[in-house]
Amino acid sequence: MSDDYNFAYLDEQTKRMIRRAILKALAIPGYQVPFASREMPMPYGWGTGGVQVTAATLTPDDRLKVIDQGADDTTNAVSIRKFFERTAGVEVVTSTSEASIIQTRHRIPEEPLGDDQILVYQVPIPEPLRFLEPRESETRKMHALEEYGLMHVKLYEDIARHGHIATAYAYPVKVEGRYVMDPSPIPKFDNPKMEMAAIQLFGAGREQRIYALPPWTRVVSLDFEDHPFDPSKAEHPCALCGAEDAYLDEVITDDQGGRMFVCSDTDYCETRRANGHRGELAEDAA
Amino acid sequence: MPLNTPENGARRDWLGCLARAPEGRAAQLLALAGLAPEFEYLRPPEIGSVMLRGRMGGSGGPFNLGEMTVTRCSLKLASGEVGHGYVQGRRRDDAQAAALVDALMQTGMAARIRRDVLDPLSADEQTRRTARAGKAAQTKVEFFTMVRGED
Amino acid sequence: MDDLTLAGGFSDPAQQSAQAFRAVMSALARPGRIEAVRGAEPPAPLSQAAGVVLLTLCDPETPVYLTPSLDLPSLRQWIGFHAGAPIVGADECSFAIGPWEELLPLDRFRQGCSEYPDRSATLLVETPLLEARGATLRGPGIRDTAELSLPEIAAFQQNARVFPLGLDFIFTCGDRLAALPRSTEVV
Numbered sequence: 001m002s003d004d005y006n007f008a009y010l011d012e013q014t015k016r017m018i019r020r021a022i023l024k025a026l027a028i029p030g031y032q033v034p035f036a037s038r039e040m041p042m043p044y045g046w047g048t049g050g051v052q053v054t055a056a057t058l059t060p061d062d063r064l065k066v067i068d069q070g071a072d073d074t075t076n077a078v079s080i081r082k083f084f085e086r087t088a089g090v091e092v093v094t095s096t097s098e099a100s101i102i103q104t105r106h107r108i109p110e111e112p113l114g115d116d117q118i119l120v121y122q123v124p125i126p127e128p129l130r131f132l133e134p135r136e137s138e139t140r141k142m143h144a145l146e147e148y149g150l151m152h153v154k155l156y157e158d159i160a161r162h163g164h165i166a167t168a169y170a171y172p173v174k175v176e177g178r179y180v181m182d183p184s185p186i187p188k189f190d191n192p193k194m195e196m197a198a199i200q201l202f203g204a205g206r207e208q209r210i211y212a213l214p215p216w217t218r219v220v221s222l223d224f225e226d227h228p229f230d231p232s233k234a235e236h237p238c239a240l241c242g243a244e245d246a247y248l249d250e251v252i253t254d255d256q257g258g259r260m261f262v263c264s265d266t267d268y269c270e271t272r273r274a275n276g277h278r279g280e281l282a283e284d285a286a
Numbered sequence: 287m288p289l290n291t292p293e294n295g296a297r298r299d300w301l302g303c304l305a306r307a308p309e310g311r312a313a314q315l316l317a318l319a320g321l322a323p324e325f326e327y328l329r330p331p332e333i334g335s336v337m338l339r340g341r342m343g344g345s346g347g348p349f350n351l352g353e354m355t356v357t358r359c360s361l362k363l364a365s366g367e368v369g370h371g372y373v374q375g376r377r378r379d380d381a382q383a384a385a386l387v388d389a390l391m392q393t394g395m396a397a398r399i400r401r402d403v404l405d406p407l408s409a410d411e412q413t414r415r416t417a418r419a420g421k422a423a424q425t426k427v428e429f430f431t432m433v434r435g436e437d
Numbered sequence: 438m439d440d441l442t443l444a445g446g447f448s449d450p451a452q453q454s455a456q457a458f459r460a461v462m463s464a465l466a467r468p469g470r471i472e473a474v475r476g477a478e479p480p481a482p483l484s485q486a487a488g489v490v491l492l493t494l495c496d497p498e499t500p501v502y503l504t505p506s507l508d509l510p511s512l513r514q515w516i517g518f519h520a521g522a523p524i525v526g527a528d529e530c531s532f533a534i535g536p537w538e539e540l541l542p543l544d545r546f547r548q549g550c551s552e553y554p555d556r557s558a559t560l561l562v563e564t565p566l567l568e569a570r571g572a573t574l575r576g577p578g579i580r581d582t583a584e585l586s587l588p589e590i591a592a593f594q595q596n597a598r599v600f601p602l603g604l605d606f607i608f609t610c611g612d613r614l615a616a617l618p619r620s621t622e623v624v
Contacts, residue, residue: 007451027618144551214578
């Protein structure tokens with residue numbers, strides 16, 4: 001750990017400001033609390049919001065896991081883990097069950113989280129209504145008046161055009177019957193998992209917003225009676241571990257149209273394989 | 287509490303002198319003077335930032351120039367005097383040395399501290415300023431007009 | 438200046454405030470849960486838990502209101518030195534500290550506005566008794582129901598009724614604390 005930085009990089013006053021925002025966010029689930037996002041030593045879009053929330057939440061005793069689209073070993077995840085190893089000296093892990101804080105980009109781990117864990121999301125666009133109404137002053141008024149008709153019109157237009165709701169990720173949810181919230185670009189397959197035992201914190205660095213879900217908060221994906229929400233995924237088992245219940249990535253294997261489906265959650269897949277589960281393409285060298 | 291008393295003015299001067307001292311210098315002088323009094327932290331050295339403000343325009347309106355990293359420290363001597371130190375940059379040891387000097391200046395050792403620490407620091411500073419002014423003076427250009435050969 | 442008012446801050450601010458924040462966050466995210474905190478020794482009669490919360494969350498950007506029994510020179514100095522928070526009246530504060538009877542009436546405090554419900558006060562209620570027994574709580578952060586000893590019930594029901602506006606409460610007792618955000622329904 002480098003001694004030249006304050007613990008977890010940010011100075012204390014910045015952390016206090018972020019911590020106050022987190023507490024207000026937990027008190028008003030689903031509401032986006034503005035905060036004075038800082039310049040971080042990484043570009044916007046690389047998780048600066050999540051990193052600031054993690055930095056304000058981290059204690060020296062934590063075990064940190066960082067995933068990017070479910071994977072522990074991509075550039076983004078590795079560099080954020082290194083960042084906190086250096087500036088906070090915390091232990092980093094890849095196992096979901098061993099982690100006390102998990103920072104994630106675009107996935108919720110397959111393994112259910114416990115009530116001593118915290119899930120921190122990196123959020124690009126926190127405002128679910130932004131693509132329908134570009135003006136912040138207007139979307140703020142829509143949230144204040146609980147005026148979410150536009151969102152339902154958008155979902156209805158999907159049905160009119162495609163026969164089903166075509167939104168597959170960042171699928172909007174309603175929190176405790178009040179605020180419509182963007183769950184960050186997680187696949188809609190993950191939406192039902194959001195009613196969980198862990199605390200969920202969302203940080204958007206460029207857009208300067210923090211929002212949160214306390215444990216067991218009611219999170220309902222928007223839908224219609226005749227077109228109920230469908231948390232679907234690719235209809236395949238994982239080619240490596242054979243999991244039927246995990247979200248899958250499609251991997252193109254050649255230029256002849258060959259492809260395979262594998263778990264996007266690398267830790268889940270590895271744990272299953274270590275326990276002897278095998279998919280159809282697994283190399284049985286073990 | 288009146289801020290512009292003579293005592294506060296003197297204290298401001300020595301705190302300013304300590305804040306401008308180069309890295310490690312105040313601690314070094316303190317060690318040379320053989321002073322290592324016992325103390326306890328009220329606020330251990332911590333790094334943060336302050337907003338620098340400047341003035342500009344015809345009316346001198348203030349504006350935010352930018353943030354600067356500072357380190358600060360507060361401590362209390364065993365004899366009860368409280369000292370504060372603020373220095374530029376990430377310099378925990380210097381902030382602590384500045385706070386120590388500030389506290390010691392309120393004790394009977396003030397004259398000794400003045401002689402062994404503060405005077406050398408101001409002398410350093412004076413030398414630095416003179417050297418810099420000298421360097422700047424060398425670049426001075428005297429403009430004059432040659433005879434333009436109009437005869 | 439009395440030096441007692443300068444002592445009693447965090448000895449390792451970064452780590453102690455991180456640990457204290459986690460306790461406060463855990464309490465607020467799970468209403469009814471009681472957490473212990475340590476690290477600050479504020480002047481009497483402020484409780485240790487209230488002192489820790491102050492040092493963890495307050496700074497020059499958060500005006501603090503002290504109720505009459507806490508509005509003492511020693512406390513003003515301690516807060517001024519360690520947190521740098523300005524002491525103001527009830528209607529402008531971000532944080533208010535005091536026993537329940539002195540915090541009433543609650544409509545003096547900022548409740549937020551419908552576009553910015555987060556611009557509301559957080560009340561630190563000093564209580565002589567804090568236990569996970571008493572009023573039944575329901576809402577976000579609670580799986581089925583939880584229980585917490587509350588000074589009264591009607592005020593919190595009224596506070597929950599104006600959601601998403603309203604106040605958030607942190608109850609402090611000795612070195613322990615619990616919280617009741619505006620989203621919690623008191624049955």
